Amino acid sequence: xxxGVVAVALxxxxxxxxxxxxxxxxxxxxxxxxxxxxxxxxxxGNARRxxxxxxxxxxxxxxxxxxxxxxxxxxxLIKFFKDHPINQxxxxxxxxxxxxxxxxxxxxxxxxxxxxxYEVKKSPTPTNNVEITLGKNQLIVNLGGSRVLIPEQSFGxxxxxxxxxxxxxxxxxxxxxMGFLQYDVAFTLDSALRRALTDTVTGVRPGDTLxxxxxxxxxxxxxxxVGFAGRLMHGADxxxxxxxxxxxxxxxYLGATFGRLTGPAQIRxxxxxxxxxxxxxxxxTLRTSNQHNGHGxxxxxxxxxxSGPFEVGVGVNDIGAxxxxxxTKVQSISYITTTGKLVTRIDTNHVETKTKLPVTxxxxxxxxxGTGTTVGGDVVNSGRGTVIHxxxxxxTGPFAVRGGVSRDQRKKMQFxxxxxxxxxxxxxxxxxxxHSNSLSTQRAITMATAISIY
Amino acid sequence: xxxxxAALLVFVAACGQGxxxxxxxxxxxxxxxxxxxxxxxxxPSSSATGSTVQKIxxxxxxxxxxxxxxxxxxxSANLLTTSGSxxxxxxxxxxxxxxxxxxxxxxxxxxxxxAVSAGPPISVSISGDLSAAVHTVFSQPTVWVRFVAxxxxxxxxxxxxxxxxxxxxxxxxxxxxxxxIF
Numbered sequence: 219x220x221x222g223v224v225a226v227a228l229x230x231x232x233x234x235x236x237x238x239x240x241x242x243x244x245x246x247x248x249x250x251x252x253x254x255x256x257x258x259x260x261x262x263g264n265a266r267r268x269x270x271x272x273x274x275x276x277x278x279x280x281x282x283x284x285x286x287x288x289x290x291x292x293x294x295l296i297k298f299f300k301d302h303p304i305n306q307x308x309x310x311x312x313x314x315x316x317x318x319x320x321x322x323x324x325x326x327x328x329x330x331x332x333x334x335x336y337e338v339k340k341s342p343t344p345t346n347n348v349e350i351t352l353g354k355n356q357l358i359v360n361l362g363g364s365r366v367l368i369p370e371q372s373f374g375x376x377x378x379x380x381x382x383x384x385x386x387x388x389x390x391x392x393x394x395x396m397g398f399l400q401y402d403v404a405f406t407l408d409s410a411l412r413r414a415l416t417d418t419v420t421g422v423r424p425g426d427t428l429x430x431x432x433x434x435x436x437x438x439x440x441x442x443x444v445g446f447a448g449r450l451m452h453g454a455d456x457x458x459x460x461x462x463x464x465x466x467x468x469x470x471y472l473g474a475t476f477g478r479l480t481g482p483a484q485i486r487x488x489x490x491x492x493x494x495x496x497x498x499x500x501x502x503t504l505r506t507s508n509q510h511n512g513h514g515x516x517x518x519x520x521x522x523x524x525s526g527p528f529e530v531g532v533g534v535n536d537i538g539a540x541x542x543x544x545x546t547k548v549q550s551i552s553y554i555t556t557t558g559k560l561v562t563r564i565d566t567n568h569v570e571t572k573t574k575l576p577v578t579x580x581x582x583x584x585x586x587x588g589t590g591t592t593v594g595g596d597v598v599n600s601g602r603g604t605v606i607h608x609x610x611x612x613x614t615g616p617f618a619v620r621g622g623v624s625r626d627q628r629k630k631m632q633f634x635x636x637x638x639x640x641x642x643x644x645x646x647x648x649x650x651x652x653h654s655n656s657l658s659t660q661r662a663i664t665m666a667t668a669i670s671i672y
Numbered sequence: 673x674x675x676x677x678a679a680l681l682v683f684v685a686a687c688g689q690g691x692x693x694x695x696x697x698x699x700x701x702x703x704x705x706x707x708x709x710x711x712x713x714x715x716p717s718s719s720a721t722g723s724t725v726q727k728i729x730x731x732x733x734x735x736x737x738x739x740x741x742x743x744x745x746x747x748s749a750n751l752l753t754t755s756g757s758x759x760x761x762x763x764x765x766x767x768x769x770x771x772x773x774x775x776x777x778x779x780x781x782x783x784x785x786x787a788v789s790a791g792p793p794i795s796v797s798i799s800g801d802l803s804a805a806v807h808t809v810f811s812q813p814t815v816w817v818r819f820v821a822x823x824x825x826x827x828x829x830x831x832x833x834x835x836x837x838x839x840x841x842x843x844x845x846x847x848x849x850x851x852x853i854f
Contacts, residue, residue: 352730353697492701492729 247290247334249668253636253649254609255622259584259594260284267380268580268598269520269533270465273392273447285645285670293667294333330655331662338650341662351421355490358421359414368415369407374434376402378536378578378601383443390448398471400575401436402602408482424489429482432502437476437541437573439512441469453525463522465533473512473541476573478505481551500553500560505571507543514541516575527586532579539575546571576601590614603627609634616640620649630654632661638670645670691740692849694730698817699747699843702726714758714825714834721763722838723820725770730813730847738850739807744781746844747798751821753788753836758825760838761785762798765818766806773818780806785822788836798843810847 251258258264261284266272302310311317312324327341351358361368378400385394407415408429414422422428445467453460481502488494516539522531547567554561578601584594590613598605609622618638626632636649647668652661702708712722744764751760764781765773772778780802788794809815825834 347691347693349693349695351695351697353700354703355700356697 247666247668248288249290249636249647249649249666250285250288250611250618250620250638250670251609251649252651252664252666253620253622253634253638253647254594254611255607255624255632255634255651256605257594257596257607257609257622257624258582259592259609259611264580264596264598265531265533265582268518268535268578269522269531269582270445270467270518271447271463271520271522271531271533273387273445273465274390274449274463275459275522275524285672288647288668288670290334291667291669292334293336293665297336298333327655331653331664335664335666337662338665339661339663341654341660352492354492355424356421357414357487357491358418360418361415365416365418368412370412372404372406374402374404374602376400376404376602378576385443387445390446392445392447392467393443394445395440395442396469397438397440398575399436399438400601401434402576403434404432406431422487422491424487424491426487427484428487429484431482433478433480435476435478435573437473437512437575439471439473439475439510439541441471443467443469445518458526459524460526461524463524465518465520465522467518469516469518469536469539471512471514471516471539471541471575472510473507473514473543473573474510476505476507476512476541476543476546476571478573479503479551498553498555500551502551503565504549504551504562505546506549507571508545508547508568511545512541512543512573514539516540527588528584529586530581530583532581534577534579536575536577539577541573541575543571543573545569618647626654628654630661636666640670640672643672645672692737694845694847694849695745696728696730696845696847697843698726698728698845699840701728702840708840710819710821710838710840712760712821712823712834712836712838714756714823716756716825716828716831716833718833719822719824721820721822723765723818725773725816725818727770728815728817728845730810730815737811739810740848740850742780742802742807742810742845742847744799744802744843745846746842748840748842749796749798750793750839750841751786751788751796751836752793752839753790753834755790755832755836756825756830756834757787757789757827758823758834759785760788760836761822762796762838763820763822764802765820766802766809767816767818768809768812768814770816773816777805778818779803780817785824788834790836793839795841802845811849 261272261275302312307313347362349360381397381399383394383396385392387393408431410426411428411430414428445465447463447465449461449463451462479502484499486497486499488496516536518533518535519537520531520533522529545568548565548569550563550565552561578599580596580598582596584592586592592611595608605624605627607622607624609620611618611620616639620637621635624632632652634649634651636647638645638647647670649666650663651666652663654661699708707724707726710722710724714720749762762783763779765778766780767773767775767778781800783798786794786796819840821838823834
């Protein structure tokens, strides 16, 4: 059993970099990008993903200083396996809940921050004491320093991803098929539950109803696509990239499956608190597709304007993407206190349900000065909050110096800096960046290293 | 209440390697139930005990945890003697079941006795660390405690002996656990 848990954890570690993330801009193997606060000055990656007009532009070249590809140097893995020998993982306290050293926060942080790169400064793991005061009519929970981790607003995770996008084109037209996956899981603690976890004076009050509200949706499928990208106007010299580019794509979404769970989980505290049996209530609604027959139409649009050293683009995805599922069922899920079991009951079956894909977008700009300086920024929303990156790169001979700032999905400022050395077709890049991908209020600093092939 | 306690333990578990500390106001559960009172009747020139047993429910899930310490942080009782004079001591027995509290090995706390005589109540303080031998009991969701008034009456008179009751007025137990939950 334990080896199974370890295997799953390791699989997560390995796959985590490949999984669609809330903001793909937050995770990359490109050390250059990390050194610039997460901004991508190239025309691939996020720009191409979100803006169909970029199909009409060259992806890389000497003008953009973009490598053909980057190979990460996983220094973090070396340290990880030194600290956690692979032949002893089944007994490793990090993965063994029965160990006195097991800390669920550490394991969660590891999953949030796969140890590909070297962690220069880890965010401290909360290890404070928790004090609970129990009386017949009193229940106070003091989480100590961990109290700050109790979210005030809705929390969860979500993303809209295009798992693949294959096709062929001619004359600016593109025909293909893409796989889409959208999920969003959101939880909200009501005020009574928040107070129960944060108020160290009153705590839980008799008769309180403590609620955890959940709203989770996941849908996936294929989408045949027809698109066009081309240059509408060009500059004085048609041989350059200067001009206005426009791109668009129409998708016919073929939904394979979807599920949505909404509703609260509640505990109704007795009065007095420990004198009466509390009522546990679960009144959730689960909507699921009976058949793989979701369908709908949506589209992407985008433009890019290039004028000498200046480039700006805007791309918007999944506009009007509403899927109609003609055969779904609606079930209610409730908790029976007397038996302690969950009971599912079909309320309605073979009914139509409509779902939407969230509109996602990117706005990016870059200025490539003749002095080897490139300044850029982007605003990305991949379905759950906006992320802003601004960065700069200065190239002098074989050397490069980089810096940048970003505002992450938690609206926290993050910072990056780094450098690089290019020797002909090979370059070595190092980027340091702060992040708050951990269950902690403090930032961590990671050093990304990569070999770039030009 | 287990559901509420278990739900809260999720957050306890989420707080890493720290310790879980439970302050259990035992008195609040027994106040007014009659179990807060231990009568004592000690015949002349003899010793005797009176006791009452109480069950305490703790949050579940600490079965494999290590109990660091258990102590009474706040406790007091009034000794109200109605006849005679002598000495009354307080003892606390702890076990996993009711019958077990009558075993000698279940003795968790033994306080020095206090001289008593008929008249106004005498307040005594109850505090101290419980014996390490009973610590493991506190990792279980159910704990039984027995409060004992242990008295001695050296006097031949009155013939009714030493009579009275020990009335608990406060009792808070603090349990510190290495939180290896679930």
